[in-house]
Amino acid sequence: MSNTPMAASPLTRAVLEIDEYVSGLGWDQPARLFALVDTARLRAQEPALAAQLGLEDEQESSGLTPIEQEEIPAGKPLDEFLGTIAWPDAVVGCALTVERLMLPPSAEAQVPEGLSDKKLSQWVAKHPDRQEVRMTVAVLRDGTRDSAVRLREKDTPTEVLTGGALVPGLAEALSATFED
Numbered sequence: 001m002s003n004t005p006m007a008a009s010p011l012t013r014a015v016l017e018i019d020e021y022v023s024g025l026g027w028d029q030p031a032r033l034f035a036l037v038d039t040a041r042l043r044a045q046e047p048a049l050a051a052q053l054g055l056e057d058e059q060e061s062s063g064l065t066p067i068e069q070e071e072i073p074a075g076k077p078l079d080e081f082l083g084t085i086a087w088p089d090a091v092v093g094c095a096l097t098v099e100r101l102m103l104p105p106s107a108e109a110q111v112p113e114g115l116s117d118k119k120l121s122q123w124v125a126k127h128p129d130r131q132e133v134r135m136t137v138a139v140l141r142d143g144t145r146d147s148a149v150r151l152r153e154k155d156t157p158t159e160v161l162t163g164g165a166l167v168p169g170l171a172e173a174l175s176a177t178f179e180d
Contacts, residue, residue, distance in 0.1 A: 011036075011138055011146045012162060014064040015095060019136045019148040019160055021066075022097045027132070027152055029099065031072045033085075036093035036138060039063040045090075066095060078173075085177040094174055095138035101130045137167045139174045147171065 008016070014036055022032060042065055043050040053065065072081055078098065087094065101124050115123060124130055132152035139145050145164040164171075 009146070010064045011093065011140060011144055014066050014093075015136050015138045015146045015148045015162065016160070018066050018095050018097060018138070019134070019150060020157065022134065022136065023150065023155070023157075027099065027134070027155075029097075030074070031078060031096060031098040033069040033072055034066040034095040034097075034138075035069060035087065035091045036064045036066055036095060036140070037090055038092050039065045041090070064093065082173050082177055087178060093138055093140035093144075094177060095136060096170065096174060097134060097136045098170070099132065099134050101125055102133050103127055103131070104129055135167050135170065137170045137174060139171055139178075141178050143175065145171045145175075 018032075018034055022029065039050075040063075042053075053067075072078070082096075085094075101121075103124060107127060107129050110127075111120070112123065134150045134152070135147060136149075137145070137147040147163060147166045147170075149161045149166050151159065
């Protein structure tokens with residue numbers, strides 16, 4: 001991870017690693033889901049998989065390894081899909097990347113009332129102040145959260161905003177995948 005600050009928490013490093021990986025794939029990508037596993041535990045319990053992932057020589061013992069999951073079914077609403085997920089005990093967290101159109105807070109007063117979700121999406125897509133963003137949101141079983149947001153118009157590793165409260169709704173939805 002060339003652009004990840006070493007002083008960052010393991011979760012922040014994992015979020016930035018996922019952001020960098022997905023950024024390398026370009027824009028206009030489908031949503032991607034990742035399991036987060038404890039790197040030291042993975043090396044100890046699954047040495048062949050750790051070797052396949054290039055982790056056998058890593059020195060760090062407190063890291064998280066993101067493992068991309070199968071493709072999210074096209075056409076299924078994200079909230080419905082997330083409601084079907086159950087993680088095994090070895091998974092300590094999960095992350096999701098998704099691209100969306102966002103409006104600045106100043107545009108909230110302009111939103112017409114009573115629009116369906118479809119009509120609202122169309123309205124946002126035509127708004128002159130819309131921004132295309134890629135959000136990477138991660139949560140751990142203990143409730144810890146972090147996220148990275150990258151604007152398409154400022155698509156460089158130094159222009160990625162990070163923080164635990166940037167995308168609270170998506171973080172809540174991901175946390176729910178760990179509830180019994």
